Amino acid sequence: MVETLNVSPDVLAGAAVKARVQDLSFYYGTHRVLKNITLSVAEKKVTALIGPSGCGKTTLLRCFNRMHDLYPGNRYDGGGIRLLPENTNILGADVDPIEVRMRISMVFQKANPFPKTVFENVAYGLRVRGDLKKSDINERVEQALRGAALWDEVKDRLHSLGANLSGGQQQRLCIARALVTDPEIILFDEPTSALDPIATGKVEELVAELKTRVTILIVTHNMQQAARVSDFTGFMYIGELAEFDRTEKIFTNPSNKLTEDYITGRFG
C-alpha cells in the first residue's frame, strides 16, 4: 500500500480547476488498475503524469476521453471525473462518450495519421460533426496546422498523404488534428516516445505554447520532459497517485520517498 498524500488546496496555487478526478478506480475485468485516484487538473496549465511502466498513468489518461469504453470488460468506479465549469461527471452512464471526445481530444504515443491527405487528416474532426461550410473547414484546418507549427512545412502538399511526412511531422499533424475542433483539454500519451531529440524538442515547444489556449494532460516516461513542460506533476505507483504537486516541488523537494527514489533513478 502506497501512502497517498492528500492534495492540499494550495497545490494548484490559485489556478482555475478544469477537471476534478474524485476517488476514481478502474478495472480491466476484475483487475483493479487504478485505485482511488483523486486529482485536480488546472485550467490552461500542463499537468504531467509520471511513474514506472504499468503504474496506470496511461490508463488514467484514457479515462478522460473514455477510450476504455471501446473494449469490453472495462469498468470505471468511484466518484468519476468532473469537468468544470458544468461539474458534469464525464464517466457517468448518462453521458455520451462521443460528446466527451468532442471536447477532450487526444494525441497518441505513436503518430497515427489516417490513410488520407494532410488536409483530410486535420479536417476529420470537423467532418464527423458535419455541420461546417467548406470555407470554414479550410480556415480551421489552416489555423490548426499553424497552431501545430506545421503549416509552413505542409502548405504546399496539403493534398499528399499524411503518411508521407516525417515521423516528427506526423506527430505534429496528429496534434493539428486534435486541435482543429477547439477542444478544452488535450491528452498527450507519451507523444515523443517515438521521436528523435529534435522532433521531441519541437513537440515540447508546442505543448508549452498550447497551454495558453488549452488545458493539457501529458503522460510521459521522460522525467526531464515532465520537468521541462509541466506546471503540475502527478507521480503514480502501482495504480495509485503517490504524490501530486507543483512540478518544481516534485523535482526539487518531493514529499514522498517513492517519488524521490523514482526521479533520482533508483527504480523505474
Added chain:
Amino acid sequence: MSLVTHRASNRPVTRETSLPGGVHRLSPLPRLRGPGLLQRWQERAIQATLFLAAASSIAITLGIVGILGFESLAFFKQVSLFTFLTDTQWTPLFDDAHYGIMPLVAGTATVAAVALCLALPVGTITAIYLSEYAPHRVREVVKPFLELLTAVPTVVYGYFALLFVTPLLRHFIPSLPGFNMLSAGLVIGVMIIPYVSSLSEDAMRAVPMHLREASYAMGATRFQTSTRVVFPAALSGVAAAYVLGFSRAIGETMVVAIAAGMQPHLTFNPMEPAATITAYIVQVSLGDLPHGSLGYQTIFAAGLTLMLMTLVFNIGGHVLRKRFREKY
C-alpha cells in the same frame, strides 16, 4: 561500429585490440568451421525441392496457356479474329455455322454483373458488420456459417436456381422464362458472398487498432469510423476480395449450365435465357464432337477468351491493390 570494420580490414580478428598503452593482445579467435559436405548437399537438395514445387505452378499455368493458344491458333486459321469478335451469332454446331463469341461474352458479363450486384454490397456490409460491429461470439457463429456456403456443391446451387429461385421470381415477374440469367446470377451472387465478405473482413480486421482509436478520439461514431477510416484503410484487401469474387462469378459453370439455358443469345437483359462461355464449353465437351474438328476447337477459343477476361480483371485488381496500398 567503425572500429570493427577497421579492425576486420587489416588485422586478424582478436578479442581485444592491442593498444600502445600496453594492454596485452589476446590470441586470435578460433577459426569457424563451415558446414560439412553432407550438410551442404542436404541444403541444396532441400532448396531444389522447394524451387521445383514453386516452379511447377508456373509450368502448369504456362502449359495450359500453351495448349489453349495452340488449339486456338488452329481455330483462328479457319475463322478470322475479326469474324470471331464481330459476328453476332454463335452457332458452331449448326449447318449454318457462325463463330461470333460476343453472345457468349454478353451472357457471361450479364450473369457476372447480376451476381456482383448482389455479392459486392452484401459481402461488404457483412464484412463491415463482422469486423466492426459484431461481438466476438456472434462472429464466431456467423463466420463458419458463411463459409459453409462455399461448401455447398455448385450443382446443388444450380438446381436451387432452376427449381426454387426461378419459380419464386416468377411470382413477381410472370413473364420470366424458365431458364434465365437473373436467377442464375442471383444464386451465383449468394455463392460468392462468403468469398467477398471473408476476405474483406480479414482486410478490415488487419487495420491497426490505433487508427480506430484515433478516429473515436476525434468524436467519430462507430459507423463513421467503419466507413471513413477502416474501409478506406482496408481498400487494397477489399479490392482483392472483389477481384476474386468477379473471377469466381465469370468462371462459374454448373449454375449457369443448369439454370440459364444453353442457347447463345446476344443480349444483356438478365430476364432472358442465354449461354455463358463456361456453359458452352461444358455443353460441347460432354458431346461427341470428333477430336480436331473445328467445332471441337471452338471450345479452346472460347476458353482462351474466358482466360483473357479473367486476366484483365486480375491485372486491374493488382493495379488497384498497388494504388490503394495504404501505409499505416
